[in-house]
Amino acid sequence: MNAPHPTALSREQLYREMAPHNLTPLWEVLHALVPPQPKTPCVPALWKYDEVRPFLMRAGEAITADEAVRRVLILENPALRGQSAVTQSLYAGLQLILPGEVAPSHRHTQSALRFIVEGSGAYTAVDGERTTMHPGDFIITPSWTWHDHGNEAGGPVVWLDGLDIPMIRFFDAGFAENDTARSQAVTRAEGTSLARYGHNMAPVRHDAPFGATSPIFSYPYERSREALERLERDTPVDAWDGVKLRYLNPLTGGSPMPTMATFMQRLPHGFAGKAWRQTDGAVYSVVEGQGEAVVENGDKTWRFEFGPRDHFVVPSWHTARFASEPGCVLFSFSDRPVHQALGIHHEERLS
């Protein structure tokens, strides 16, 4: 072996001597700090509902919703174990609430979305209004609003929780508090928010009750599905996305929450989509049907066969394409609004 070059030796000495002063040379890390293209530590992953559900039901025996406050199994990115994160910026989990249970009222800075996976008849209450859950419904808990969940139906109810927890942690900007009441008082009839804001109309003197978050906090599946079906029948299908719609804050035209965008898409029968990649990593919840997601990064390939209630994550700048023989419906969410606000959103559609 050659002797180390004298310059290298003096550099090592320089680094060693500056270290106690909390100084470090940029030139040793510059390439990693400012990569030529996004290089996420996250990996693609699939959670089959058949495998997850027994653990959820066992959790239902191991702890009450009251005791747990939120009885959730976190979907952790395999490359980020221990960090409660599905991507660097997003959190995902599956929450279970059994008949007769209440998840007590609290509020926090973090925004949350619920996407109903199994069971009907549980409710979420937000700011004095309850909304009943049905599979495929997309429900919002705006930042800093009181919310509690309850199940007055006959069977277990499971939903996907999507939160911006890692983002709020990154900014060290999280506050939380518990309510004095277990269940908040109901002050408005169910459906009031949807009647006020969900028909391409808005009250004349009632703007933005939740600030930057949509005033509609429940988007029923019935309506999203009907729109997708009509578009599949009457319009050309996109070669990358099938038929894909984004959920709106009707007061702004932007995403329903400032930190998270949500989407619902239909891949028609026999769909074999083209590949794309984008900087916003996304979490998918399969609503109906079957399909395949092929995700590639460098020389690695992941192939996910998915069916109803399965979940998977496509990380930032991974190439993905979807196919479906019988046709399927996919819900997804990502941190796209933040990329857009920062002017750094990037997307490529490959042919």
Ligand code: GTQ
């Ligand atoms: O339902 O309020 O999955 O506060 C994680 C944190 C759910 C909730 C989660 C939460 C909630």
